[in-house]
Amino acid sequence: MNTTETARPATQTFDRLSGWPLRLILLGLLIALPFIPPFNRQDLLRWLIGAALIAAQAIAFDFTAGYINVVNFGFAAFVGLGGYTSTLLALRFGLSPWIGMFVGAAAAALVGFFTGALTLRLRGIFAAVMAWFVGLALLGLTRNLTDLTRGALGLNAPTLLETADNLPYYYIIVAMMILTFVALRYITQSHVGLAFRAIGQNVDAARASGVNPTYYRVLNFTVSCAFAGWLGGFYAHYYGILTPDVMQTSHTVEVLAVAYIGGRGSLWGGALAAFPLIFLTEWLRSTLVDLPGLHLVLYGLLLILVMIYYPGGIAELIRWIQGRLRKAT
Amino acid sequence: MLSATWITIGLAVAIALIVSVTTGPFALINSLVTGGMWALMAAGLALVFGVMNIPNFAHGEFFMVGTLVAYFVFTPISKFLQKNPSPVLSAVAPFAGIILATLVGGVLGIVIEKVLFQQLRRRSKEQWVMNTFLLTAGVSVFIINGTLLIWGTEFKGITRYWDVKPLDLFGVNLTVDRIVAFAIALVTIVAFWLFMQRTNVGRAMRAVSQDEVGAQMVGIDLQLVHTLTLALSSALAALAGASLLFMFPSYPTVGLKPLYVAWYVVILAGLGNVSGAVAGGFIVALLQTLTSYFIGVGWEDVVPTALIILILLFKPSGLFGSEVKGVWEQ
Numbered sequence: 001m002n003t004t005e006t007a008r009p010a011t012q013t014f015d016r017l018s019g020w021p022l023r024l025i026l027l028g029l030l031i032a033l034p035f036i037p038p039f040n041r042q043d044l045l046r047w048l049i050g051a052a053l054i055a056a057q058a059i060a061f062d063f064t065a066g067y068i069n070v071v072n073f074g075f076a077a078f079v080g081l082g083g084y085t086s087t088l089l090a091l092r093f094g095l096s097p098w099i100g101m102f103v104g105a106a107a108a109a110l111v112g113f114f115t116g117a118l119t120l121r122l123r124g125i126f127a128a129v130m131a132w133f134v135g136l137a138l139l140g141l142t143r144n145l146t147d148l149t150r151g152a153l154g155l156n157a158p159t160l161l162e163t164a165d166n167l168p169y170y171y172i173i174v175a176m177m178i179l180t181f182v183a184l185r186y187i188t189q190s191h192v193g194l195a196f197r198a199i200g201q202n203v204d205a206a207r208a209s210g211v212n213p214t215y216y217r218v219l220n221f222t223v224s225c226a227f228a229g230w231l232g233g234f235y236a237h238y239y240g241i242l243t244p245d246v247m248q249t250s251h252t253v254e255v256l257a258v259a260y261i262g263g264r265g266s267l268w269g270g271a272l273a274a275f276p277l278i279f280l281t282e283w284l285r286s287t288l289v290d291l292p293g294l295h296l297v298l299y300g301l302l303l304i305l306v307m308i309y310y311p312g313g314i315a316e317l318i319r320w321i322q323g324r325l326r327k328a329t
Numbered sequence: 330m331l332s333a334t335w336i337t338i339g340l341a342v343a344i345a346l347i348v349s350v351t352t353g354p355f356a357l358i359n360s361l362v363t364g365g366m367w368a369l370m371a372a373g374l375a376l377v378f379g380v381m382n383i384p385n386f387a388h389g390e391f392f393m394v395g396t397l398v399a400y401f402v403f404t405p406i407s408k409f410l411q412k413n414p415s416p417v418l419s420a421v422a423p424f425a426g427i428i429l430a431t432l433v434g435g436v437l438g439i440v441i442e443k444v445l446f447q448q449l450r451r452r453s454k455e456q457w458v459m460n461t462f463l464l465t466a467g468v469s470v471f472i473i474n475g476t477l478l479i480w481g482t483e484f485k486g487i488t489r490y491w492d493v494k495p496l497d498l499f500g501v502n503l504t505v506d507r508i509v510a511f512a513i514a515l516v517t518i519v520a521f522w523l524f525m526q527r528t529n530v531g532r533a534m535r536a537v538s539q540d541e542v543g544a545q546m547v548g549i550d551l552q553l554v555h556t557l558t559l560a561l562s563s564a565l566a567a568l569a570g571a572s573l574l575f576m577f578p579s580y581p582t583v584g585l586k587p588l589y590v591a592w593y594v595v596i597l598a599g600l601g602n603v604s605g606a607v608a609g610g611f612i613v614a615l616l617q618t619l620t621s622y623f624i625g626v627g628w629e630d631v632v633p634t635a636l637i638i639l640i641l642l643f644k645p646s647g648l649f650g651s652e653v654k655g656v657w658e659q
Contacts, residue, residue, distance in 0.1 A: 141631055299474075
């Protein structure tokens with residue numbers, strides 16, 4: 001999956017062009033997008049925000065799934081935990097949502113740490129299923145602790161801003177998405193990231209070369225859960241309504257599908273895949289109202305196809321195109 | 330290992346008996362009826378993991394298909410019976426629905442093995458366990474929403490299979506449906522056990538689960554065994570769904586609860602341990618009944634989960650150990 005690229009002089013011009021300039025162009029596009037005609041409508045802006053939120057979650061999800069090869073099936077529950085923590089603090093103690101989001105992240109990280117410490121000694125599939133159980137338990141707790149969470153009725157979360165305009169929210173979530181990407185990318189490029197990848201590829205070989213798998217796995221899991229909780233805070237304080245449904249397994253599967261279609265172990269693949277996928281699904285949902293579930297059928301089909309025929313996902317496709325272009329120049 | 334197994338089973342039986350003495354036989358009977366079906370679900374899940382190394386996330390969807398087929402077979406017949414009553418037909422009709430559902434479940438298993446797993450197996454066996462887990466997650470999303478697309482979200486349920494007065498057993502009203510469901514579970518478990526122990530196909534399945542290469546060497550057709558295993562497992566799940574239609578009306582996500590309960594059981598009993606899964610099915614059902622009785626409805630997911638996590642802390646290979654420990658090393 002991770003090809004080591006040897007830069008030869010003839011291809012250096014291309015590499016330089018596809019490095020920073022490409023990133024700046026993408027960043028510029030993200031900033032300018034809400035002003036480019038079809039996207040300057042409020043409803044399309046809401047889709048963009050939804051897409052960026054899923055994109056950021058897919059990055060945090062891929063950080064565990066694509067690097068240490070542990071699929072966090074309770075991911076949505078950690079997102080919900082962050083949202084609920086932040087909302088409850090705001091409602092009970094009047095804490096500003098801006099601070100609450102970070103407290104939510106800390107709460108998700110704490111639960112993530114204990115989940116990881118308990119389950120990540122075990123093999124990958126055990127850890128995935130146990131994370132799922134923890135997610136189900138958190139969902140059950142939120143449903144049943146009605147004094148605290150009002151159960152299935154849900155909570156009315158205070159919004160981040162006073163305005164009803166979606167534009168500022170768009171910039172907030174894009175900033176959060178970029179921050180998530182930069183922070184996680186920084187970790188994966190460091191020597192810690194090397195250890196992650198070694199564990200993901202072969203646990204025994206990693207252990208034999210002196211890497212402590214449990215330590216790095218728990219570290220990775222905790223960081224991923226922290227970002228999940230933080231993004232959950234945005235979810236709560238943007239949509240303003242929080243029900244236990246955010247924690248459902250189907251939401252984990254949605255993020256998982258986006259991350260894997262985008263390409264595991266790339267971080268940016270999932271983020272890139274999120275925008276067209278969310279737009280496709282939202283468009284299908286709003287135009288074909290009498291066909292509920294069609295967009296999820298497509299999700300399932302895409303996930304199946306990617307898993308069998310193209311495990312590298314969109315990231316692999318783009319790397320292939322890059323390779324082709326490099327040969328041409 | 331054997332002693333730990335018997336201590337656990339003995340303890341569960343003792344708890345069930347003590348509780349029945351204090352609260353009436355209600356808890357015991359309820360856990361037996363649902364426990365039988367959880368045992369069927371979990372045995373299929375454990376079998377597929379043991380033989381094919383696939384942690385099936387779509388196992389609940391076969392349960393759902395079972396409820397759906399049983400509903401579509403049984404409802405027209407029962408409408409026909411309202412106009413022209415016939416005691417023989419009304420006694421047999423439910424079985425037609427249940428048997429057909431089991432067959433459809435088995436065929437669906439064959440199709441999924443041929444169309445998906447065989448393709449993936451041919452392409453890459455790298456990180457097979459994790460990849461098939463995700464693949465089955467995709468299958469689950471596809472089947473759930475495909476059903477939603479075609480048949481909609483309304484509940485398709487029946488009040489009862491057999492219109493007979495409930496029996497009074499130790500002061501508990503016991504409908505015939507429950508008794509038959511329990512009988513089906515018992516008969517199926519015994520038949521399944523005989524199949525695994527006495528027939529050549531069953532022996533071949535056990536051989537593959539112990540050592541794939543060795544099994545191939547003695548001339549076992551791996552592809553055939555894989556196909557039959559998934560067919561058997563999904564048929565068992567569909568059978569459970571069809572038999573419990575009166576408790577679980579059919580709708581697209583009805584398989585979720587049976588899915589995670591089956592997973593509780595399989596994790597508790599040890600992945601790939603089929604006979605442990607049968608015992609575990611009854612133990613988890615007992616746990617759930619006790620939780621909803623003493624702590625409250627809605628908590629029956631939280632308490633067993635917490636308990637399972639605690640148990641795994643001390644016994645990571647599951648309560649009953651596992652003969653196929655090597656499998657999840659991959």
